[in-house]
Amino acid sequence: MTGAPNPFETLIARLAAEPDLGLLAEPGKGVLVWDRAGEKLLWASPSAEGLKEAYVDSSGRVRPDFRARDRLKSLAAGLAPVEGMRLERLRLDPARPWLPVACACRLAFLEGGERVLVTAFVGPVPKVPARPRLAESIPHRNEATQSSSGTGSRQDKPATLRFIWQTDAETRFTQVSPGLARAVGAEAGNIVGKTWDELSRTVVEDPHGDVAALFARHETWSGRTVFWTLGQGPRQVPVDWGGMPVFSADRELVGFRGFGLLRMDAIRERAISSQSAERLPDDLIAQSLVHDETLPFRPPEEMPAEEPAPEAETPDEDRWFADLRNQVAEALASTNPPHEPAERPAAAQRPQASSGLSAAERNAFREIARALGARLEEDTLSRKETSGDAAAATASQATVEPDAEKEIPPSPATVPAGGDRILDRLPIGILVHRGESVLFANRFLLELTDYDDVAQIRRDGGLVHLFRGSPALGGSGEEDSALALTTRANENVAVTVRSSTAEWNGEAADLMVIRKAARAEAPAETRDPAQEHRIHELEAILDTATDGVIVLNETGRIISLNRSAEALFGYDERAVAGDAITVLLEPQSHMVALDYLDGLRSSGVASLLNDGREVLGRVRQGGSIPLFMTMGRLGDGPERRFCAVLRDITAFKKAEGELIGAKHAAEEASAQKSDLLAKISHEIRTPLNAILGFAEVMLEERFGSIGNERYKEYLRDVHASGSHVISLVNDLLDLAKIEAGRLELSFTGVALNDLVSSCVTLLQPQAARDRIVMRMSFAPKLPPVVADERSMRQIVLNLVSNAIKFTDAGGQVIVSTAMTDRGEVAFRVRDTGIGMSPEEVEAALEPFRQLATSRKRGGTGLGLPLTKALVEANRGALQISSQPREGTLVEVIFPPTRVLAE
Template sequence: MSGTNDQHLWLDDPRLADYALAPVPVWLWREDGTRVLWANGPAAAIFDGASSSALAQRAFDADHPAATQIKRLAGTLPGGGTKRLERLRGFGAPLGSALTCFCSRFTLPDRTTAVLVVSTERVARDLSLPERAHRLIADVERPAAVFSADGELIDANMPARQRIADKRDIAALGLDRLARDASRNGRAEGDFPLGYAVMRKLGAGQTIALLLQFTEPKPVLQPPPTNDVVAMPAPVAPKLVAETPRPQPYRFVWQMDAATHFTQGMENFARLLGPETASVLLRSWPEIAQALNIDTDSRIARALAARETWSGIVVEWPMDGSHERVAIEMSGLPTFDRDRRFTGFRGFGICRAGLRDIDTIAAVPAPKPAEPPSANVLAFRPAAEPQPPAPPIVPVAEPPTTADKPALTASEHSNFEELARELNARLKGGGAKPPLPTDEAPDFGEEPLIVPQPAPTAPSRVSATDDGRAILERLPLGILVYRLNNLLYANRAFLDWTGYDSLATLNEAGGLDSLFIEPANGDESGGGHGAKSLNIATVNGQQKPVKGRLFSVPWGQESALVLMIQTGGGAAEAKPNEAAMRRLESEANELRAVLDTATDGVLLLDRAGRVLTANRSAQALFGYDAADFTELSLDDLFAPESRRAMIDYLDRVSGDRGVMPDAGREAIGRFKRGGLVPLYVTMGRIEGGDKYCALLRDLTAWKRTEEDLINARREAERASTAKSEFLAKISHEIRTPLSAILGFSEVMMDERFGAIGNERYKEYLKDIHAAGGHVISLLNDLLDLSKIEAGKLDLTFVSVSLNDIVQECVAMLQQEANRQRVIIRTSLSPNLPPIVADARSVRQIALNILSNSIKFTGAGGQVIVSTAVNDDNEAMLRVRDTGAGMSEQELQMALEPFRQLATTSRWGASGTGLGLPITKALAEANHARFRITSRPEDGTLVEVAFPATRVLAE
């Protein structure tokens, strides 16, 4: 797949199809870096390639900077397509900087290795979606076209244009099923009336498109006939029979007032639904929905109430005299007047069933076409004048050779395209500008401008002839000729002033909508008779002021509008600063994008505390739109108890030493619709001006976490206190009768008041005394454990000799070891320095460890006790025995309170099950590390390590 005509086959790989129409550059390189196997439009443009095919023909030298970097990546990237961020130079980033890219290496179907480079940012010149689609199919020899996710044609190469003729969407081509299969499976193909077609799904997220290619079906190989079967002659290919024309979608526009009453488009509903159902449309939308049982999920009702833009909501409308319902896909957007007052909604509807499938539609005579405006009067009217409803959309008669289908008038088609563009702009993000009036020309003033009619002897008409255009090209005035939304002509002065290369480039950028022609604020109507101050957007989106006129002239046998602007000295004066202006604009856009990406809110303030601008996080934090912040101050954004502190904070940073950000403050913010939010505010003065920056961080999550931790700590302390009190009460209640039992049993064992007749009674008394002593020991252990857990164990940290304590404990337990026939050996380091610890708890630690080792070591076993200083300067106490040992599971159980192991019964030992837990807790209370290592039938090693910070230097 390295040839020019095979580039589209790479799109069968979903990893590449997702990036085919991406605005960021994407390359697929050979592992040696000498060739680009595939690239999307922006990537090909960076290396001066008109398309992916053109770039694939270029060979890169081995010492080319891009080739050397790709070769290095091929040797260091992990396999399997794992992505890794890399910074690459020479890939379109500005001189001296690097481009951040996701790089991955994977194996192609032919067992070769390639490197995929995906940029994380847009570089060089942004390409519009139509231009990216054009570069994708420019070099494809077979008919190819790109459609949007809604089925609208974006671009097609010349062979495809000749085949699809005037059909502009997938439905008109009869490829609905193919488009559905491709959208679901990524690729689909089949035979259709226009030929055998293959459709691929391109893009991901919001940029999804469909690539259509007409090709030849793959041949199906038939097995040769065997000797047992008679080969039949090949069947004659049947002739193609013309299919019945598919129904075309019926499209129309509608409009509502502020009270959600339809003011336009009811005639179209009447054609689709019948007059009886359409009569309900005189009510408001909630009443319509209830009467017709539509919009049951209230999706449209919620959008109307919130004044939001919506798109693609399907409503099942009932039809007159039938139980069937007609599915109409509705989209709408709010409208505002020049003072930004809400005036209602407008939108469009699509009935994809087509008029041919609806039998109840009544024929309605087409209205008379509106007369064109006069050639010497501008089509302006005051902004307060209500807009007249657009003429109803009715089917237009087609020639007898084609099937009848509904069509739109020129005005309706313009309205429909304008609504679609505004809907797409709003749904894809960013605030849309206030919609222009639906007149054929934008309204630049409150009163109509009258252009004097020229004398017959010297007509000043703009004609569409070549001679007239040659004259217009030489004028120092910028001239733009358009009809509705279609741009017809722009002279060189206008193109240079706006920064576009050609009229085609202006059309691809959005045409008339991309210019955002608006009247300037405070227009004095200077600059000559009829001139108005306007703001027109250039190629980089900057609004530039200019004086302009607008008038109507004949152009190509029809009336058209001419916008004439005064460009001063022409584009030659602006060219020296154009590059600098674009660079500054690009830097400003990058900084604005960085601020909008930040999760913290950022406000730009003046000295009085008024908000100048706010980033998106601040807008989301307080619930205000960007335009609303210009009317707010610190008093509006903070609760009353925090306003004084914020004003004082601003006064503090406004002093001479307030340039650098000061320490932050905690404050309480206030939402637009009520409610409070905890904030951490940091302010600083912007150097070189009297403006201030406020950084706002939402502390809601931190406050909630802090509150949860405080509550958890209180609950733990409450539970620990309750347990300690319970143990103290139990100890007090049990000790009194136990003491009596032990006392009486000792008196009876000593036979102080007379002999006991039976020896068995004496044995029972010994058992009673031993059981009582065991209960007393259990109570003592419980109290010690509860004190340790509650942190109320009284420890006295002094200098302690670990060797002396160990020797005392060994001496105390020597007799017990002798009775158990266990040998105790000691190996104490003579140079062991003293440690800082609590002597009583260290002695208990040693006694518990030695007692357990003796208890669980059988007769003839050994217990080795040693002390030493390890390499980390830790004082170590080790007790090693040759007893039964424990498994990992038994070891975990031994460290839990009241858990006794099978080794207890094996060696005849008994206990409370609290020895090891108490020992571990006492070691940790002395800042020591406690560790047990044990294996079944291989003994146990217990280590207590006092850290170097607790070891005293000699």
């Protein structure tokens, strides 16, 4: 009876049938299936099963320090397609976690409907780094010993314990949670009063000094793993260490604070340091420093030397390798004095107390030299076999057989000071690194990059900084990679790099053999001086630009910054070279920048619609700045780069905020003014109505005669003045209501011809008294307009009465309506009066502005402003055309949307 089929294998088989995902059908293909959030590894193919421990914890969840974690989340959230595939460069190589690996990504659905993310390695499955064997050779303490150390048994501890800590500006701990002492023991957990340097020398192992460097640079960090000693025993617990600097109000550092996560389920045996390794047996050290295939270990004095082939029969390339092998042998011999008589005094046979290398480093140097010699020998053999010179290959191989006649003299028990000359004398660069941390560089490489020692390389950024001019670190042990090596002076040197593996202090490390490329060795006289001058000139221009300019590679990693970008973010170029551009942006802007870069990488519409993005930059000293970012492609091809131009828009944002604030303040002031006018108008109109009423009663002599005729004249003046004031108050009230948005309008279909005709009839007596000719011209079949009839009547009366008022005797006032070609309805009033200049027209439309001519003819200065406000309230437009002594044309135009169809 067979079990149910594996749902993941069924999914992979279904996807492999698609044309774009045919690579899934290849035998031994590495495939990983993640959950819909990209936070958990659900399944791995048999060839990728060994990678699980490097990516996830025991529960299957992605580790906090996993470099591809954020990118997997983005792919699972929808960046990966549901049809076809997307090629991504993910950091999935456990041996070289900084190295992107090409992967095919696809969102798919299991039979139950659950969405998952499928990633398949396009090339071979990355190798899992070999674990150090030194700790396995040390016997474990029994449970009683562990209990006596104060740590307790592992089963009594929770999987993860959290504690918080705080230090002063000198990294001296001032506060720590009591849970730390309970977990690691009182002696190892009592850290109050100690500095980080003191802890790293006693109970804490910071493998590459990363935390100390972050403390020194006053940066924020998280997910940095250190190892804390449990009690006084040989066991250590991994701690995920995170922290941030604390600044005062004047931006002075006052200390640090953060948290730690004790991963009690991952306790390990403490690795033996170089000092303690010197006290261990030589055989144990040797076995912990070499690969399994090199055992049993043979020290350099037992290694047979090769006999170089005659120079006349060796091609130039093979001669170079042969010379290099000879120099390796000479370098080994120069640091090992010849045999001495067997009857040496006992005191002379003891190790000398010199200041040379430690035993572990000495054996590591020997192993590197021996591995380098073997690698060069393999290269020579492969070249000779390829050219068909089998006999020469056989002869070359015979030079390294154990029965060779020439032997390298054996070394004494110790290596004198300066034993690193074994590799310093080689005419090629030797670089040993673990991850991004550089462990050793020989003298040739230091001189090539203009560094004094390895510590300077680490301070400037390590391996990524050295190769920041290359798109990505690649290549395997079987072939050379053409890369660019960046010197301390930021100059690129073309080199070829061959990678291999070695042991360093009991742990696996990577070995790089670096050689200058042929084009880098060209004589200076062959270079074009004009071209070099042009390059330096362009670099100078770029550094003087006010905008920050950042050059990125294909994966979005920073290659270089100009001076303005360094000043903008507060970072030196060497501090961020090799990091993603998101290190310079606030978290809320990460997806904006990555989506922008993805759009430029594609050849679709997104790469053409390049209108820039607004992002928030993260300043090293703390805080954020608004930026406008524009990206562009620098060429095409596999090594294309991108250029990001960042402009500080802080001043623009500040001005925009001030304008918006001023606008809101003006609107609020206008509303308050309008409200005040409405209240005042209300209060004035009540007593005015009483004055007008009493004046009318007295003029009519309802309660008896007044007697004196002059009193009647005064009463007429009082009544006229009151009527004028109340009309002014009514205009003010209407204007205030309109500005406050409280004018109540009733929109209906208004027959404009009838309304204008009635208003002109009402004003005809006034025109006759002033001897002014009134003429009317109405368009036939004029459609009704949507407006408020009361306010339209007031508009017509105001405009016609103004035309009569400012026209001299014998003049004309023409009132007309019309339908324009655009479907608009227009009401026009033309007069032959005194007219106005354009400046006077502008002043007449402002409230309470009276022209010199209007003062002579009477008026309040509210007629035209009120009329304009009423026209706009009815969704119309008021236009005035006038010239002095030529008359005035006033038009009220209603758009087609306010005209009713017949």
